[in-house]
Structure formats: structure tokens, C-alpha cells
Amino acid sequence: MIRITCPYCGPRDHQEFAYVGDATLTRPSDDAGADAWYDFVYLRDNPRGPHLEYWQHVHGCRAFVKVLRDTLTHEVLATGTAADDLVAGGR
Amino acid sequence: MAELARCSALAGVLEPGLHGRPDFRGPGIVLAERHPMSLVEIAAASDEVSGAMCEEVAGILGIRPPAEPGTATGTGRPRILWTGPWRWLVVEPESRDLAGMLEPAAGASRDLSHARTVLRLGGRDVRRLFMKGAPLDWHPSVFVPGCCAQTAMFHQSVLVDCRQPEVFDLFVARGYARDLLERVIDAGAEYGVQVS
């Protein structure tokens, strides 16, 4: 069980959320070229430790929540909205 | 359209009577459907539009959508529940064209009157019943009147609005209403459920 703090709804069970994916990636511009798109669509880091990811609060407010989660300990280190810059300022 | 009777998702299913086994104090849960209801979702795509929308909605309805997530404003005619960032549900028993009234406001408005079934649940054991269904803190000092919350109850997305310390409105997608009703009555059977 992981408890994730939705920036709107507060701490909730992870079953209320759907995992979306890596939040460190930025969608390339439409004409960014094959390599940039290949990176965005397929390449993922698999870090041991803190990992920034998106979870959608599907059974709640449906917001996309940024979650900084330790892949080793499962500890949720910080959460914020999609607009928040967690790694730089959120910790 | 007002004279045309609406057919609830629970028509023929919600049998008035006592289910389960109450103790000597009588049924621990009382349940009724609130129907027909007017439900209108208002939503904006930015802070700016949201601000204008709230302003205009306040002008039209006389109450302002709550700024605080997880809260509701209004006494019921209408009542406005926070349902997401820049998004609210305006709720009242059907008697006027709520959707039409809100149409001119900034942002988007959508009639969801038929999309949700609303159960009114009361009684001393309702909070225990909710504990069976959903992983939220239902303690009477935490989930107080004025609070609303969206969560998964018995695996279905629901919106719960605390109206009084022991009275709640439970909103569920229409198609799941019968399933949820069955779960509620089944889980509440040990307390006794009076359906009216």
C-alpha cells in the first residue's frame, strides 16, 4: 500500500489513483525529429531511488498528480500538481 | 419537460421496507433515493476563466462555488460541491431549469441530471457502513457537514456530501446505481437498513 497525497484531496490510498508514467519527460515539439520522439515514446530510466512520476487521481478529482517516489523504499517524498516543479523546489 | 415523470435507475429496485437485522434501537441506517435531481457541472480551463465563472455563477445562483477542495456551499437549493480543480457540481432537487440558467456563465456547464443517482443515507451506523466501502476517514470530527469527497466505494467512483453529522448524499454513476444499492444494503444488513 502506498498513500499518495493529492494536492487537492489530501492523502489517499494508491488504489484511488492510476499510474500514468514518467514525469521527467517533456513532450517534444511536433517537428522535433525521430530521435527526440523515440526518446519520448520509448526510452525510460529505471532509477533506484527517487523517481518523479505522474499518477491520475481517477476515483477522486481526476487531477494529474506529480509524485516523487523512492523506488527502493516506496516512500512518497513529495507530491504536487502537474504545474509544480517538485524536484527543484518541492522537497 | 417538467411534467414528464423521470424514471430513476432504481425504479422497481428500491423496495421500501426493512432489510437485515436492526438491534433494539431500530435500524442503524435509513436510505432513500433523492429523485429527480438537477445536477449541473461547471468547469473552466484556467484560473482566470474559473474566477470569472465563479463570479457569474454567484450572481446567478446567489451562492459562490467553494474555493476549498473537498467542501460544499449552499443549503441545498442549490448546493455547490467542489469536484476537481476549476470544477464544481451544482445540485438541487429538480424544479427549475438549472442547466439553462447556468449556460450563459463563463466556462463550461453541462447537465448531468440523468448521469448520477443520488442516495440519501442517514442513521447512527452510516459512518461504519462507509468504512466498509471506502478508504476515507469518516470520523465525525473529520468528515463534518460541509465536507464532500470523491473516492471509490465498493469499487465504484462516488461523491459523498456530508449534509448533517449523520446524513449524507451519495452520488454514483447511474449505470452502477443498482449495484451500489445492493452493496449498501448487504453491507448495512447487520445494522438494519430502513428503505423509504
Add this chain to the structure above:
Amino acid sequence: MLKLQKPSQPFRLEEGGEIDRLAPLAFRFDNRRCIGYRGDTLASALLANGVRLVGRSFKYHRPRGIYTDGSDEPNALVELRTGDRREPNTRATTIELFAGLEARSQNRWPNLQTDIMQVTSLFAPIIPAGFYYKTFMGMPGWRFYEHFIRRAAGLGRPTADPDPDRYDRMHAFCDVLVVGAGPAGLAAALAAGRAGARVMLLEESDAPGGRLRADRERLDGAPAREWVTRTVDELDAMPDVTVLTRTTGFGHYDGTVISALERVADHKPVPDPFEVRQRVWHIRARRVVLATGASERPLVFAGNDRPGVMLAGAARSYVNRFAVRPGSRAAVFANNDDGYRTAIDLARAGIEVRTVIDCRAGGQGAGREQAAALGIECLDATAVTATHGHLGLTGIETAQLSADGRGIIGQPRLHSVDLLAVAGGWSPNIQLHGHIGAAPVYDAELAGFVAGSGPGASRSAGAVNGAWSLGECLRQGSDAGGEAARLLGFNPGAPELPVTEEAPVGPIRPMWRLPGRGKKFVDLQDDVTVDDIELAHREGYQSVEHLKRYTTLGMGTDQGRTSSVNGLAIMAEERGIAVAEAGITRSRPPVVPVALGAIAAGDVGMHFAPTRRTPMHDWHEANGAVFDHAGHWLRPQYYLRPGEDAGDMNRAIAREVIGTRSAVGMVDVSTLGKIDIQGRDAAEFLNRVYINGWSTLPVGRARYGLMQREDGIVFDDGTTSRVGEHRYFMTTTTANAGMVMAHLEEYLGVHWRDLDVTLASVTEQWGTLALAGPRSRDVLARVVDGLDVSDEGLPYMGVRDASIAGVAVRLFRISFSGELAYEVAAPADHAARVWEVLVDAGAGHGLIPYGTEAMGIMRIEKGHVAGGELDGRTTAVDLGLGRMVSRRKFHIGHAMAGRDGLTAASRPGFVGLVPVDSVSRPRAGSILVADPQARPPVDKLGHVSSSAWLSPSLPHPIALGFVKGGRERIGSTVWAMFPMRNEAIEVRVVDPVFLDPDGERLHG
């Protein structure tokens, strides 16, 4: 004449205990009539009745008795209750006695006293650890042997009937959760509760107290039970303190979540009406205090499994709490001062305690003096080296230990006893700590493992933390509870601890195995002996995790609570390393067995998953619909008429297709996903999410749209209508409705936050139906008000508002069947009425309702793609829809769809398939190949994606599929292979549109 004997309780003490002597309870064990009292466990009641032999062991079928007094019991597993409530492997030590209880011993045939399977014992030397698998696995007859081996091993018999009881689940929140209500747990709950925190306290047995119920401790100058009662009363009076008895914390998870099993009604013959039998709690606590106590360890000596050998703490519990004599002539065997405490309690209860056998040399201390003063012989540096008795203990042999404890000096001496209480030290119950990754740390003073620090907001107190004395347990509990409250902002105040009266205790002497000949059991439940561990060592299975799996040490229902430490310590000795270095196996949930029914709670039967019904559901049900599951939805698959049954399925489906194609049919399409899209950038948003363009779509028109994933593969399709200047009404497939909604939300919420667009699912707001067939317009014209439904008033792909029978509806002139067709969307509460009005209006036009089967056949006849084609591997070009791709804009998947791999000419293209023999039915999933005789590996040309076994409109079955070369192959034949059913069908490649290729029927 059969003389009925009144059962008596020959081993019940005259007074004392927490039993209600005014509430006698009759029960049966192996059909023997017995009597116990309320407050007994099955184990204590059996002992009171003189029953010492309660089961046979798992592997060797050795006679076994009652070993412990709690959930760590490895031996006394019985089959409980009868009929549909029959349950195997229940622990006699945790079953609270109730009137009419029926239990049976397990693992014996024909009966407990004479078990022919015990001959296994004769061959025991040739059945070491891993024997079965090494000997039989891989042999041709393994399955044959397995049957007999498993039957010989015996695992009890569960009922085959459905469980008649109710189970549920409870989600709870609190500030401080205390697991275990012994002295430490009670003190912790009291400290946190007095500080004002919301507290939950879990107690495994029927009442709080823990060891205070089993031992003759004194607090504040009075029996400790009085302090327990006072404390529980005070906790009960606190409004925000919840004490759950009969509740075991079985799992500890990230986020300070504890799962616990409450046995609500297991102590009753059957639950009260509507009462749940068991309930699983998921408790989210801000702080956790683990006060789970410790389990006593046996000493490992020859013959240590005989009925009559019992843990010392359990023997005290039976005497003090249950007022039962577990034997008449007792000896105590110990490596610590608990031995004397036990001897004294047994003697005070009137049991003849003959001797205390202490492994330690130079005996001294208060306990020993007290025991000696009671006339009990106290032997130092001595061990039990053998036991005697067939079905129960009759005697033991003792001998002087050599200095290193590995051998004996002199001749063994015989003692005639029927009870041997064994005190080998205590192992803290650190299972819950282990679940969240707290590493066990060896404590040499304790000769056991305590929990190291782990993640999360949990700490431990009392015996689980290595606290030996009652005073220390109380102090640690009070400190932990107070600290938890203080960390949460409460003010716990100064602790008030009761005054204890305790004598100092001497050190323990770890003795992991003792000299002597015969089987020395380490794990009684799994029949793992010292020999097995030595064998595992010789064969190289030396790490604790290997040892566990090779020998099955600790893999029983008791999770090795009495055996793990002894087992791994013996392995450490074999390896010549320190116990601390060997480590201990990682514990995993659940700590105690949990019934699957309790975990499933109410999610069974029809509620295994939620069921979703359309607004027209009741009409379908009343009109012969056979339902199919589409996700959570129930959809009519086809409709049977009165007198028809499931055997008439094909006739019904054909009737529905023919009726629709020849007159008019109606299908419920409420399950399609519907999304309301509003905002100034709505058209731009659609341009980005669909491959085709939307800027030119006028208000009042619908368009077919195709969505791609970012990787260029097609994701979903549907029609989207422009219903206002900045408002669109999107439809999705039933299967992908939720995924499309989340997909669109993701782009607006993450990638395109600057777009002025909002979305809402309006799937449930509308009940929708499709009216299709040459007469559909005639039917519609009869009921629609305020709209001309002619080609001019409602052209193909037109969208208009109108009303039907006073209901404001939205009409769409769109077709999935290829016929002249309309979709009608009505507000859900009116949808059934609109449906019925159309049924009435269509009566004179031959209107027939149709289900998903007919719908599927008709779309295959028209070559429309659906789930079988949108399978997550196909591109728009593969589907023959490449012309839809707009080149004037960017959209999701635009960049990746142009990759070489997705544009290669060799990719299979979308085609129709017809069996050459006009009769065979190529199955969906069949592989297309050129040569049916070719030996694998075979070049795959493509596959069959959808199949209509009957096409009433055509003289042969039809199918859709993908084949290399695509349309270029039209006219040639390939083979559809389905090796799992040995099918090879020659099929001709044809155009995927089988019917009305020019679309004339769309216009009636």
C-alpha cells in the same frame, strides 16, 4: 444396553481461572462427548477432559498433542465444524469453545489411536528432507505418485460447498495503532489515549491482558488482572479509543498501514443472522506501536514431540488462566529461569512437580530457591535425552551434560512423568516489523532476534522489543504510546505506571540442540528434524532462505514462530558461524492464516466486479435478452422469444440480422463512451487527438474520427459531432471509453495546459439507441416532433435536436450496420420511454430489437473495423484508412506513424476472407499461411481478426483479417490455420466490404 456415561472433566482444577463454571458447554472431539466451560479454548477443554492426543504429524504421522496456548501452535491442528462450514487445520489453541462444537483429528486412518500411516515412521530414515521430489520428480509416473504422496501427507479436508457465511472489510484511520494488548500494549494505548489521541488497540485473543492472564503477576499489590480490568475500563470510557479483541494484525504495509483479521463470530456455533463471521481491517495509522510479544521456543531434544511435552509458558497458562492440569506428574526442562517459575505455578496448582532440569550449571537465584523450598528436585547442567510413551508421555530420561553441552556424562536416569514443560527462551514476534523491511538484529542476551530500525512510523515495546521483566514491558509501552502521541502534537503528561513485584532473573544459556538418540524435532508442524538441517547443510542449502525451502522449515501455518530461530541457529552451528551472522528468514504477510473469504469480503458472485446497467436494461430483461458482459456493462447479446432456449441462439441472431436488413432493427448503444468537449480551442484539440481534420466540420454535422497513440498505432475510433460553436460530442468504443477519457485528460492536464478546453464524460447522461434498416425512417417519422427526418431535414451525418413523446432528444444520422440508420440519444431517465415508444411505433413496420451478436455480424458484412482490428498493432494504413490522415496538421502519433517499420509495404493489410468451400468457418485468431503442409517455422502471412460464422445476408461464412500484400492479394487464396483445434481452412482473399460496396443502403 448402551450405558451413557456422563462426561467429566478429570483434569479441571477446583478453583481459579478465567472460565465461567456456571456455563458448561458440551462439545465433541472425534465423536467423543466432552464438557468444557465458557472461557475455554478447545485445547484447554480437551486437556480438562484428559485428551492429550489430538492429531498426527504431517509427514511421519507421529502422535501429537497440544504444544502451546496460542496462534503459534504447530501441532494441535484439527478439522472444525461440519457440513458447509467444515474447515481444516484450525488451531485448537485459538478456537474458543462454544456449545455443540464438533472437531476431528486430522491426518490419521482409520483413527487417531491406530494410524496405519505411521508405518512411514519405520522408513523414516529413508525419507529425509527433499526425498519425495528427488526420488519421484521427473519420473514418468510423477503424477501418479503425487496423488498417493499427497494423500499420505494429509492436509485436512475443506468443505466443497459454498461458504454460507458473510465476510466484510473495514477501512479505519487512527492516530496511534497499538498491536497487542498485553502489558506493554495496554500501557501504550493508555498513554496515547490519555493524551487525547485517536487510538486503536488490537488483541488477538478474546480479552486484553496477554501474559498477565497466564502468569501469577502482581501489580500495585494486587493480582495483575485487576490492573488489566481497570485499564480496559478506562480505555473503553474514552470516546476515541477502539479496542478490538479477537483481532490479529497480520500484515504491515508501506504508509503505516496494518491489516488485521477480526474473528467476529468464530466463537459462536453459527453467526447471528446478518452478522459477519470474519472481518478484515485495513488500518491507516499515523503512528504504530507494535507490542506483539514473544513466542516461547522449545528445546530440541530426542523425542521432544510426544504428547505431554508442552511449552512452559503454555503450561502456566493452562493452570492459571484455564484452571486445567495439563498433567499429573510433571518435570520442567529449561535453559532459563522460566523453568522455576513454571514449576512453582504447577506445584501450587496441585500438580506433583518432580524435578526441574536446568541446562545451566551452578544453579542459583530466587526462582530456584523457591522451587527447592517447595520440595522440587532441581538438577543443574542436565538435559532430557529421551522420552517414553506411545500415545502420550510416560517418562523421560535425563543425563548430566558435558561442559560444552554437546555430550553427556554418566548413565541416563529415568523419571516417571506425564508432563514435561519446556522453556527454551522467547523469540520476539517481529513478523510485522519484517513486512516493512526492518532487519532482524540478534540479541545475545535474549538469545533471539529483535527488530532493527525500519522505515515508517512504527516502533516496538515490550517483549517484542526484548523486554524481559513486566516492569520493563510496562515502561516501554507507556513510553512508546506517549511518544507516539507527543509526535502527533498531543500532550501525554507524566506516565503513571503500576508497581511491580519481581525477582531478578538470571541469564539464559542458549542450547540449540541437545545430545541424545532419536528424532529431535525443530519444526513440529512440518516434521523437520535436526537430521534434516544437517542434511541440508551437507547438500549445500546453507543460507537461511535455502534452508527454509529445502527442508520446509517454518513453512507451515504457524510460519515457524516456534521453530525458525532454533533451526537457523543449528545451521549456524553446523556452519561454524555465529547465529547473528546466519540471520533469519524475512517474514511476509500474513502472520496468521487468513481465509480467502475474509480477504474477498463482499466481492463475490455478482459483486466480484461492479455491474453496470443501461437505462433500457429492464426492457431487455423482460423481452428475452441474453446478456453478455462488456467490461462492467451488461449488454443484450441476442433476444430469445417465448419457447426458445439457448439452443436457439443462431436462429435468434439470424432473425435479428435479417429483420434489420429487411425492415428495421433497434439496438441499445448506451454503452458507447460519450464525452462532452467545450472551449474555444475544442476544434484545435480534436485536430490534435484525431488523425483527421475537424476545422471544417459545421455545427449540426458528425464525422468519423480515428485516434492514434503516440507511437503511431491506432487507439480508438468513433463519431464526433459538432453541437455548438465551441462544443463537440465525442463517442468512443464501449471497451475504450474509460481509457480514451483518461488519455484526453492527460493531454489537457499535462501536455497542453494552455488549451481552453474542458471535458466531461456524459456516457451516463444519455441513453442511446440505434435504429437501422430500410424502414427506420418510417418508424422515426411517426414519433419525432419538431423535425423533418427526410434526407433534406436530416442528411447523412447530420445531427439535430428534436423531441420524441415529449422527450428532448438528439438525433444522429449515422450507421454502423450499413443500413439507413439513426442514433437517438435521450436523457437517461427518459431513454427507456423513448425505446418503448419506438418499439410501439415500429410494430407495424416489423421492428425487431437486436443484440451485440447481430451488430457484430452486420459490421463485419460492411467491413467496419472494431476491437478485433484495433488490436494495438495496426496503423491507419493497415486498416485501409490511410486516406483519413490529414497532412495539414500535427496530431498525436503523427511523428511516429511515419517510421519505416510502420510504413513498410510488407505490412499485412486489411482484407475480407471467404472459405473456398463456402461452408468452413475460419476462426478469429487463425494464422494465415501459404502452405498448410509446411513444417514449422512457417512464414506467417497474416491473421484472421474477426469472424462471422453465419452471415444471413450471404451464402457463406465471412471473416476479416490482415494479410501481407493486402488488397493486392484479392482473388488469391491462403490457408487459415488454427493448430490448437487442428483446423486448416482454405480462404479466398476478397474486398473487406461484403455487402453494398457503394453504400446505397445508407440512403434507404
